[in-house]
Structures are given as structure tokens and as C-alpha cells.
Amino acid sequence: MKNFAGxxxxxxxRGNRNSKLKNVILIGFMGSGKSxxxxxxxxxxxxxxxxxDSLIEKREGRKISQIFAEEGEQYFRDLETATLKQMxxxxxxxxxxxxxxxxTPLREENRKLLKQLGTVFYLRVTPEMVWExxxxxxxxxxxxxxxxxxxxxxLLEKRDPIYMEAADIVVECSGKEQDEIVxxxxxxxxxx
Numbered sequence: 001m002k003n004f005a006g007x008x009x010x011x012x013x014r015g016n017r018n019s020k021l022k023n024v025i026l027i028g029f030m031g032s033g034k035s036x037x038x039x040x041x042x043x044x045x046x047x048x049x050x051x052x053d054s055l056i057e058k059r060e061g062r063k064i065s066q067i068f069a070e071e072g073e074q075y076f077r078d079l080e081t082a083t084l085k086q087m088x089x090x091x092x093x094x095x096x097x098x099x100x101x102x103x104t105p106l107r108e109e110n111r112k113l114l115k116q117l118g119t120v121f122y123l124r125v126t127p128e129m130v131w132e133x134x135x136x137x138x139x140x141x142x143x144x145x146x147x148x149x150x151x152x153x154x155l156l157e158k159r160d161p162i163y164m165e166a167a168d169i170v171v172e173c174s175g176k177e178q179d180e181i182v183x184x185x186x187x188x189x190x191x192x
Contacts, residue, residue, distance in 0.1 A: 022095050023118025024189055027163055029156050030102040030140055031133040032123040033173060033181070038099035040182045045189060048092075051099045052083050059083075064101075065139055073103075080104045084113040093117075105166040106159065114166055121185055122167035124160070126174050127153045 024041065026034040035051060042049035053064055056079050060067055067076050080101060087093040098117065104110050114120050130152050134140060145151045164170065169188055171181055 023093065023098050024096075024185065025098045025100065025114055025118045025120045026123060027100050027105050027114070027120055027166060028102065028123035028173075029125055029130055029152075029159060029163075030143075031130040032102070032125045033178060034099040034102075034123055037123060037178055037181055037185070038097045040178060041185055042097045044182055044186045045097065047095055047097050049097045049099065050087070050093060052080060052104060053099075053101045055083055056080065056101075063139070077103065077107065081107060081110055081113070084110055084117065088113060088116055102159070105162055111162075111166045119189070120166055120168045121188075122163045122170045123173050123181070124163070124170055125156075127156050129174055130156065 024045070024047070026038050026041075028034055038049050038051065041047075056067070056076075057063055060079070062070075064076065067079070080103070084104070087098070100114075105114065127149070131149050134143060134152075135148070143151055169185075171184060173181060
């Protein structure tokens with residue numbers, strides 16, 4: 001697995017297992033910059049951007065927060081899995097930038113699907129960085145708690161090992177400008 005500096009962690013090179021689809025997949029915690037980095041990356045690589053949350057909202061005709069409130073988290077997670085399966089089957093999802101919801105990689109089944117879809121980049125952030133970006137954001141269902149900072153720390157602590165397992169390349173985002181992150185991913189994509 002490569003980190004932002006480009007060095008290798010021994011024993012974690014998973015190879016180019018997805019040369020057929022060549023999608024660039026962005027995973028990470030909410031507020032890690034997946035959508036904004038994805039948007040910039042789509043211009044840099046001249047590829048379409050496919051945001052799974054947007055696809056789900058369009059298909060369902062309602063916002064993610066509504067889906068959570070009306071149907072529950074389990075229903076939403078099922079929609080994420082169905083969306084990944086659809087992406088594997090349709091030609092329009094080849095050579096895209098795929099920006100995933102923060103919880104998508106939590107299911108083992110989804111991590112297996114990601115391996116088939118393309119190269120997975122984990123945009124890794126600190127809890128402090130997430131709080132700075134999301135404080136005051138009422139659209140995040142999982143942060144509608146009495147202590148959102150604590151929720152961020154706890155969720156990130158649970159999710160980080162899962163994101164690390166799913167990733168081909170880890171991008172340490174703390175202290176990095178978005179342009180640096182986009183350029184790093186662009187270079188790694190061109191190398192493949």
C-alpha cells in the first residue's frame with residue numbers, strides 16, 4: 001500500500017488487480033474531501049465523476065438524511081451495495097472517478113466489489129480536521145448527536161482500519177492542500 005509520500009509498506013502491494021475498469025475510487029470518512037477532490041480530479045484526468053450518494057438520492061428521489069430518517073441506516077447501506085453492483089454491470093461506469101459515501105466500505109461485500117471496480121484511494125483525515133470542516137453541518141445524519149466531536153472520534157477509530165484494508169493507496173490529507181492531493185492521485189493514476 002502506498003501512502004501520500006509514495007513510500008511502500010512492506011507486504012501490502014496488491015498489484016494492479018483492476019486494469020480492466022481503471023476507475024479511480026475515493027473512499028474516506030465524511031468530510032475527508034471525497035466530493036471536492038473527485039470534482040477537481042475529474043477535470044485533471046478528463047473523466048466523469050460519479051458520486052454514489054448523488055446516484056442514490058436521484059434514484060430514491062430524496063436526500064440521504066431523509067432516507068436515514070424514513071427507512072433507517074440498514075436500508076441505506078443496502079442501496080449502497082446495489083449501486084456498486086450496478087456500477088460493475090454498466091459500461092458508463094468505466095474509467096470514472098467514483099466518490100463513495102463514507103460508510104460504503106464498511107461492508108465486506110462492498111470492499112470486494114471495490115476491488116473489482118478500480119484503484120481505491122483512501123483520503124485519510126484526523127478527527128480534528130473533520131470537525132473543523134463539518135461543525136454546523138446538519139445534513140450528516142450520523143452527526144446529529146449530543147456530542148458530535150466524540151461521535152467523529154469514535155466512528156473514525158472504528159472505520160480507519162476498514163478503510164486501510166480497502167485501500168490500494170492511502171493519501172494522508174492533514175496539512176495538504178486539495179491541489180496537492182489531486183496532483184498526487186493524478187500522478188499515481190497515470191503511473192498505472
